[in-house]
Amino acid sequence: MSKHTTTLAREHGKNAGNAALPERFVHQAKRGISREIVEEISAIKNEPQWMRELRLNAYEEFMRLPVPTWGPDLSGLHFDEITYYQRTEEGRYKNWEEVPADIKNTFEKIGIPQAERAFLAGVIGQYESEGFYQKLRPKWEDKGVIFCDTDTAVQKYPELVRKYFMTDCIKTKEHKLAALHGAVWSGGTFLYVPKGVHIDMPLQTYFRMNARASGQFEHTLIIVDEGASVQYIEGCTAPIYGTSSLHAAVVEIFVKKGARSRYTTIQNWSKDVYNLNTKRAIVEEDGIQEWVGGSLGSKTTMLYPCSILKGRGARAEHLNIAVAGPGQHKDTGAKIMHLAPNTSSTVISKSISFGGGISTYRGLLKIIKGAKGSVSHVQCDALMPDNISVSNTIPYIKVDEEDVTLGHEAKVGRISESQVFYLMSRGLTEEEAINLVVQGFMEPIIKTLPLEYAVELNRLISMEMAGSLG
Amino acid sequence: MSTLTIKNLHVQLENKPILNGIDLTVRKGQTCVLMGPNGSGKSTLGNTLLAHPACRVERGSIKFGKHMLSKMKTDEIARAGVLLALQHPQAIPGVSVTNLLTIAARKFPQPKNFKMAHFRQEIKDTAKALHTPDEFLSRSLNEGFSGGEKKKMEILQLSLLPAKCIVIDEIDSGLDIDALKLVAKQISKLRKRGVSLVIITHYNRILRWLEADRVHIMHKGKIVKSGTSALAKDIEKNGYAAYINE
Numbered sequence: 202m203s204k205h206t207t208t209l210a211r212e213h214g215k216n217a218g219n220a221a222l223p224e225r226f227v228h229q230a231k232r233g234i235s236r237e238i239v240e241e242i243s244a245i246k247n248e249p250q251w252m253r254e255l256r257l258n259a260y261e262e263f264m265r266l267p268v269p270t271w272g273p274d275l276s277g278l279h280f281d282e283i284t285y286y287q288r289t290e291e292g293r294y295k296n297w298e299e300v301p302a303d304i305k306n307t308f309e310k311i312g313i314p315q316a317e318r319a320f321l322a323g324v325i326g327q328y329e330s331e332g333f334y335q336k337l338r339p340k341w342e343d344k345g346v347i348f349c350d351t352d353t354a355v356q357k358y359p360e361l362v363r364k365y366f367m368t369d370c371i372k373t374k375e376h377k378l379a380a381l382h383g384a385v386w387s388g389g390t391f392l393y394v395p396k397g398v399h400i401d402m403p404l405q406t407y408f409r410m411n412a413r414a415s416g417q418f419e420h421t422l423i424i425v426d427e428g429a430s431v432q433y434i435e436g437c438t439a440p441i442y443g444t445s446s447l448h449a450a451v452v453e454i455f456v457k458k459g460a461r462s463r464y465t466t467i468q469n470w471s472k473d474v475y476n477l478n479t480k481r482a483i484v485e486e487d488g489i490q491e492w493v494g495g496s497l498g499s500k501t502t503m504l505y506p507c508s509i510l511k512g513r514g515a516r517a518e519h520l521n522i523a524v525a526g527p528g529q530h531k532d533t534g535a536k537i538m539h540l541a542p543n544t545s546s547t548v549i550s551k552s553i554s555f556g557g558g559i560s561t562y563r564g565l566l567k568i569i570k571g572a573k574g575s576v577s578h579v580q581c582d583a584l585m586p587d588n589i590s591v592s593n594t595i596p597y598i599k600v601d602e603e604d605v606t607l608g609h610e611a612k613v614g615r616i617s618e619s620q621v622f623y624l625m626s627r628g629l630t631e632e633e634a635i636n637l638v639v640q641g642f643m644e645p646i647i648k649t650l651p652l653e654y655a656v657e658l659n660r661l662i663s664m665e666m667a668g669s670l671g
Numbered sequence: 672m673s674t675l676t677i678k679n680l681h682v683q684l685e686n687k688p689i690l691n692g693i694d695l696t697v698r699k700g701q702t703c704v705l706m707g708p709n710g711s712g713k714s715t716l717g718n719t720l721l722a723h724p725a726c727r728v729e730r731g732s733i734k735f736g737k738h739m740l741s742k743m744k745t746d747e748i749a750r751a752g753v754l755l756a757l758q759h760p761q762a763i764p765g766v767s768v769t770n771l772l773t774i775a776a777r778k779f780p781q782p783k784n785f786k787m788a789h790f791r792q793e794i795k796d797t798a799k800a801l802h803t804p805d806e807f808l809s810r811s812l813n814e815g816f817s818g819g820e821k822k823k824m825e826i827l828q829l830s831l832l833p834a835k836c837i838v839i840d841e842i843d844s845g846l847d848i849d850a851l852k853l854v855a856k857q858i859s860k861l862r863k864r865g866v867s868l869v870i871i872t873h874y875n876r877i878l879r880w881l882e883a884d885r886v887h888i889m890h891k892g893k894i895v896k897s898g899t900s901a902l903a904k905d906i907e908k909n910g911y912a913a914y915i916n917e
Contacts, residue, residue, distance in 0.1 A: 618724060620763060637766055
């Protein structure tokens, strides 16, 4: 499997989101990880004692825990060669006009300020390790909504953060990358929606990793209080450099009684990034958590959003698209725990493997004794336009209750010569015909995205696949 | 102008000779019917006209006006105005006929005053004329459609793209009599626009509503008899036997 350890990414210059731009820092930590670096990060951020201790404990766990070996090959990942913290600017901006020109350019190329004006309720921009721009429409601020970067939240809302940050949902001792994250996390989004508040426009954060051999460890913490609802979107990119970088994010979501949360993420990392994330939601009585994910780019991605259906009637929906091209390994899936009666879950996972790419669906479905009347349906569709790519399905199911309804479907499809001929006979070129079949394949997930994202995702996927088929 | 000319066409399918020297001319606005028993090569001829990758032209040529179709790719042939209604239309999950048509329409030369909004309305109007409920316009194309619905979708698409010559492969199979009437009526509209028609059929049911200018009988990859619509009537009465006994 030598192709996994190739570090040079394939250039695709058309993609402005991946164009390398000048690096700029006012502070950059030394390479590698040590107790001193963890303390340094905490000191620079002027953190309270409890957070400093959380980091140091996590560091101890990181040193103790082994690199996971049950999934994709991570032997090309060298923890000593990564820079764990870099800060570009002092302070935060509330106005695009104040943002330094080169950072502004990066974000304008990806269309962020335009999108904010058009259809978002609030925006955070993060460049390297920390957020630099944040804005929430006053309407929501007045209703008590909190939307800021997580570093700011540690200072301004310590009680909320201390209660929820890597305590009940994801613990630092779970695995090596969660521990690393706990030790060096920086940036990310903190979102609190008070009881009964329904935010009818999406909130968005955009992460940009611009320096070579760097790590990005943003921590997103979302609390949707009883009866409230929110849609949150995260977009991520990194430019193309010849050295491996690491993205190890943690997302923790608390969906309280009767609340509803949709977390959407479109990730387009450059093809030398290890994208190893841990995302989990705890869903209480009658709450609904929806995960919508599009995973493009990166060298290796491991991502299995998890829903813990803790309260009676809680529901989870997982929709995921993974695209694996040459030299890429996408190991993605869903974990669902049915812990209460009448809980329900749906998983629709779609993958496209081409040019020798590997995509794996890895799922865990657990229904405990007593979770009577629970319903789960898992559907995995793989599309492979050629004969050199790989698609795997590894569903793990553990059910200890008899009164449940389960469904599992897995299909592998190819783009048939007949389909391509059919579409070409309507005047489409071969490439357009293949793109249209691919778009149709992804349509059930694309249609859940806001229009701007749907268009962008279709564009990114056809760009990734351009020239690799036919 | 825009005459379809097939000369000495030899075609192989999976290394087996299927067409063994076809000569055929269809003038602008003419309706030409190709009949013949199963396996006579009718559908292969239709697919070859649109350069299906499985059909290998060994000898001969296909010309449409100034375009040498036998040297062109499927999409180039379509954009030159030669379109095919398939015998077995493919399902395209997640893509509706409206999606496909709005993409396809942009690929063709269109009049200066072409407006997408107007085109979308035309899609709806044509569907109405074919008694196709609106929901079929937004569902995944051909996925779970009945045989009849698929055939109507073919005629709908060909009616809305700027075609000059239309090849219709076994449109009558899977259609009940009412649906066949509607489809024939729609095809007649195209003929009035000056579109040439090549109708491939096993039976002559559709000819009750569509008058043919020329009828050709195919057997073993050759045209064995040509005539007027009287020939089709004769076959209806007496079968193919009289024409295919060598």
